[in-house]
Structure formats: structure tokens, C-alpha cells
Amino acid sequence: MSDITKQSLSELVKNIKDKKLSSEEVTKAFINRSEKSKELNAYITEDYSSALDKAKKFDQKPNLELKLPGIPMAVKDLFCTDSIRTTAGSKILNNFVPTYESTVTQNIWNEGAILLGKLNCDEFAMGSSNETSFFGNVQNPIDKNLVPGGSSGGSASAVAGQLTPITIGTDTGGSIRQPASFTGIVGLKPTYGSCSRYGIVAFASSLDQAGPMAQNVKDCALLQEVISTYDPKDSTSIDFKRNEYSKELTNNIKGKKIGIPKEYRVEGMPKEIEELWQKGIQYAKDCGAEIVDISLPHTSYALPTYYIVAPAEASSNLARYDGVKYGFRAKGENLTDMYEKTRSEGFGAEVQRRIMIGTYVLSSGYYDAYYLKAQKIRKLIKNDFDEAYKKVDAILTPSTPSSAFKIGEKKDDPVSMYLNDIFTVPVNLAGLPGISIPAGHDAKGYPLGLQIIGKAFDEQNILNIAYAMEEKINFKNKITDWWIK
């Protein structure tokens, strides 16, 4: 069967279940394409020979009842994988081999999937362009020298470039939705507490959430169904009744009330983003949804709030990297000197910047003025959503204020880089689910995404809206395979 890598996850699962394809054939196809795609730099660690062994083993005694039977899959290198190097895109974890498996990846293997390798990402998931990775830039399959977004840039590039049928990323301020938007794929950030954080390299614990990235909404729903489980090993994992998202998926969204927040019409936003949004509103109407104007008055405070809360939590989480028990160690004259040199040489510039911001806002004399203030404004941002959800079932916004930009374009200006996440960050601060779906192209032919934000634990609803709109939008990603010689 030709063009295996062009098939969606759902098609591959069906073909394996119908015995039209073996896991080995599918795995080989994705390995071959991944090997021809080194220029994308999507992988940090490849695990191909072990993947092939697992595929052969699966084929000998295939369990076709599983949800991901013999499906090969690469994952973001922020998920700890037992006995396989996990770097978080950092020099400081360059040689770290976990002795345990993250719950989310374990759930995936339990359903029959096979690890292809670990995907590139911004260092400790801090970045919006994948340029902060110790392992180098990732290329966007859409065009040469274009960033894939970040922090799950390797994941987005690998799905859009068909190096993996599906993947998982993590999203602290937009790290699934923004790269999904930049590469023309679907990405879901679930409700905080939906997917276990156990075994995920921590960045900002009150915001971090794992989620699926896929070529279409149905595949995304299936993977969400697999990864979302209650986990006693994560004290913030929430025990709620989870849907069978893919089975319950419907394009009937008649009468659903969809809110349009006026504050997302930001100054300097390109005309094509506004046009995309208007088109999205029309698609939603065509699907039978009712459009309601709403207000989220504290939207413009979300990014500054995020840049206090996230670095504060990061400075605390990253205190563990001291060169003692694992990871990189620099030589020092004494213990303190060793710590300081290890962290100075082991962390990249953006991570150091954020640790310093976090340390400053938590330091004596500044805590109330910055951290406590930010927590209070975080409450106001969440209240805005609570108020809005009295009137609407979901909210529709653009995913990002622009399409993908060139590698190097924003690297030296942290604030302009941070502005990428202006539409995604409020969702993390409020702990809500949000999904980005590809919805059109700009004048350069680069993909643009729309975001649907839901009520907490209402993933099914936003998946349904996304599914209905996807059908109307009928988006075709323009991938030319430019990187394959």
C-alpha cells in the first residue's frame, strides 16, 4: 500500500484492524520518511530499531481490540520514557535516562502504540519558536527557514511533515495550540487536571498540561481518550467522568452558543487574522451555532500575569538541576561554585532569563507586589470566563496574532516573542480546555488557526464544534516535501 504516511491515524487503525496493513509496514514507512527528513530536525532521539522489533512482535500476536494497535508514534521530549534518554531540549539533561515512564506515555503504550523517538522542543518548553532548544532549530514543513512555533515545535513539524501519524505535546501558555496553528494541524490543550503531569519534566506546575496533536479532529479526539485518565500519582489529577471522545464525536452543534470576545481584537493584528476570524464565525453559523458577543475584560492583563506566574513556578521547579544526581555537571572550585557554573553552562539564555525573573518576583520584598498581585489578577481572568460561560457554551478566537515567522526574526526580542501567546495564555491561566484547528492561509500561503475554548471538563463539546467546523472549512495543508532530496 503506497503513501502510508499520508494516512490519518483513524485510517491506519482501520487498515491494521482490517489486516490490510501490518504494524511493521506502517512503522517502516514512518521510519523511512523520518530518516529522509533529518533536515527538519524534528527528532532529538531516534528509537527506530527498537520500534521495528516492537512492531514485529505486535504482528506476531496482534491485539486488535486496542485503540492504537501497533501504531508508531514519536512524542515530545518532555515526557519521561523509561530507559530512553529524555532531555527536555536542554544541555543540562543531555544524558538523562529516566528510570520511570510518564503516565500519559504509559497510557499510549498500553493501547498498543509503539515509540518511534523523542521530538525536539524549546528548552524546558520555554519558547514559542523552538529556537531555544539545545538541539537546534526545527524547520516548519510549510516552508524553509520558517519556525514551526513552540514549545512543541518538533511535535508539530513531525505531524505536519508526516513523520509520525499523531503525537503528544505539552501546553503551558500555548505550546500545543500555537505550533499547531503555525503548521496547519489540530492541537488540543485539555482542562487542567485532565491528563496526568506525572513524569512530565515540570515547567510551571499550575499551568502545564499534556495534549494531543493530530492531522484532524477525530484523531485528536481518539488520542485524548487514550491519554486522559485519573492518576493518583499526580495530586492535581482530577477524578471526573471522562467521555469516549472519539465515539461520542458529532458534527451536530445546532443551537450551541458560541461567544466572540471583543477584547481579542488586538491593536496591530493583521487584517487576515480578523478576516479569518470572521470566516470562522460564518462557518460556526453555517453549522447551526448561535453567535453571541461577549466580553472578557481582563484579557490584556493575561500575558503580564503569565510572565510572573510561569517564571515563578519555573524558578522553583528548576532548582532541582544542580549537577549532583543526574544531568550535566560543570567543574567548580567548591560546591556552590559547581552549582553556579553547572546552571550557567547547562541552561540556555531564555531559561536563565525566566529563572531570574521568577527568583526576583518571589524574592523578599517583591512577593506581594508581583507574585501575589499576579495571583489576584489570575482570579479576575478566571472570573471573566466564569461570567461568559453563563451565556455561552464555547468561545471562538484566532489561535495566534500572526502566521509563522522566519527563524531568527524574533529571537532577540523576548517581549515580541511572548506576544505570540496572547490568545492562548488566558486559557491556561483559567485552567480551561482549548483546541486550535487549521482554518485558512495567509497571503504567503502559511496556515492560520482558529481556537475554540470550552468550559472546564467540556472537551467533548469543543471537539464537536471543531469537528463540525473542520468539515465546513475543508482545510488542505500545503506541504511540498521541500526538505526531501
Place this chain on the structure above:
Amino acid sequence: MVVCDIFKYHMSIDLKTIKHISKLSRISVDEQKAEKLAGDLNSIFKFIEKLNELKTENVVPLTSVAETTLKLRSDEIKSKDIRKQILKNSPQDNEDYFVVPKVIE
């Protein structure tokens, strides 16, 4: 002279402050890096200053979006015997211990 409220908290972060934060963060910085960091942090804090527009005296801070009480687990040993694998990750191992630079003279 009236000092505008917006500048109340944020004085420009100088090199001395950078050195202090770097000490607290256990990240060594030389002069050149300190100057770069001071510039970056000042532009970031200028951006963060926007929060001072809001009055928040009566707002209850949000510490967790997960409205759940923390559950306790029973204290059982579940891990495997992985001592060797754990020590293998150590940058400098000595069979049974993690080794650090000498701390006692």
C-alpha cells in the same frame, strides 16, 4: 514632584540587583551577561508593569484552578530495585554514593 503610581514598584533593575538575583538563582554571570540580562529583564518588567493599572485589594488570589482537595495515598513501596540505574545518571559516581566537591576541610 508626583511619582506616578505605575513606577512605584518597578525601579530599573541595575547590575547590583542582577548579581543578587543570580546569587539567589545559583547561576553565575559575568559582567557582559549581567548587562544583557539587565536590559532583557527591564524590558520584561516594563511589560509586566501594566498590572499596576488594576486595583486588587479585595481580590482573593487564585492559587489553583483545580478545585479539588488533595488526596492522600497510602504509604506503600511500589518502586523497583533501581539503585544502579539511578546512580548511572550521576555525573560522577562512586558505586554507592553521589559524589560532590569536598564540603568539609
